Amino acid sequence: DTGVSQDPRHKITKRGQNVTFRCDPISEHNRLYWYRQTLGQGPEFLTYFQNEAQLEKSRLLSDRFSAERPKGSFSTLEIQRTEQGDSAMYLCASSPDASLADYNEQFFGPGTRLTVL
Amino acid sequence: AQKITQTQPGMFVQEKEAVTLDCTYDTSDPSYGLFWYKQPSSGEMIFLIYQGSYDQQNATEGRYSLNFQKARKSANLVISASQLGDSAMYFCAMRERQGYSTLTFGKGTMLLVSP
Numbered sequence: 001d002t003g004v005s006q007d008p009r010h011k012i013t014k015r016g017q018n019v020t021f022r023c024d025p026i027s028e029h030n031r032l033y034w035y036r037q038t039l040g041q042g043p044e045f046l047t048y049f050q051n052e053a054q055l056e057k058s059r060l061l062s063d064r065f066s067a068e069r070p071k072g073s074f075s076t077l078e079i080q081r082t083e084q085g086d087s088a089m090y091l092c093a094s095s096p097d098a099s100l101a102d103y104n105e106q107f108f109g110p111g112t113r114l115t116v117l
Numbered sequence: 118a119q120k121i122t123q124t125q126p127g128m129f130v131q132e133k134e135a136v137t138l139d140c141t142y143d144t145s146d147p148s149y150g151l152f153w154y155k156q157p158s159s160g161e162m163i164f165l166i167y168q169g170s171y172d173q174q175n176a177t178e179g180r181y182s183l184n185f186q187k188a189r190k191s192a193n194l195v196i197s198a199s200q201l202g203d204s205a206m207y208f209c210a211m212r213e214r215q216g217y218s219t220l221t222f223g224k225g226t227m228l229l230v231s232p
């Protein structure tokens with residue numbers, strides 16, 4: 001399967017613990033995105049990488065959140081000192097560099113569902 | 118103000134009938150793109166159809182078509198000949214040229230297709 005993969009698919013943790021999620025994009029895609037989706041809402045943008053450079057960060061990304069993409073391939077999203085409000089689905093997406101500026105389909109992974117007790 | 122508005126929390130349709138899912142958007146950017154995604158219960162977001170702001174014709178992809186009314190800032194998704202497998206959440210999203218890299222999503226519409 002050459003789609004976007006995410007690991008783990010589910011994570012249950014206690015409040016105050018740190019968690020780390022991994023995303024492996026489609027191999028030839030150099031753009032990578034993280035979104036958060038809470039119950040009953042659409043996905044909300046968190047951050048975006050072009051290769052290894054983190055080019056955009058949402059204000060939703062508090063200082064407890066950090067994302068990396070060290071070699072421009074896979075990415076990790078870490079949440080420190082988790083809070084119950086962090087419970088959500090964390091979605092990763094990737095896309096190629098767009099030759100047509102407007103049409104840049106993002107391919108999503110299956111998500112990591114985080115539950116903070 | 119919300120950038121993407123989906124006013125229908127849920128829609129019901131019988132198999133083989135057509136259904137329209139509403140989406141209105143708000144942007145001052147003259148160059149933007151509109152997307153529809155399907156999210157089944159498994160959670161993965163599946164791309165359905167795209168409409169660019171400068172496209173002259175409404176987009177179509179198989180049973181999916183987009184009713185794009187630029188002056189009204191609406192981009193409704195039409196699903197023809199509904200199938201049971203179409204039951205899912207449907208999200209409208211926009212990418213603006215200014216924030217070219219990110220998608221802004223609506224809250225979604227849950228579609229249930231009955232036999």
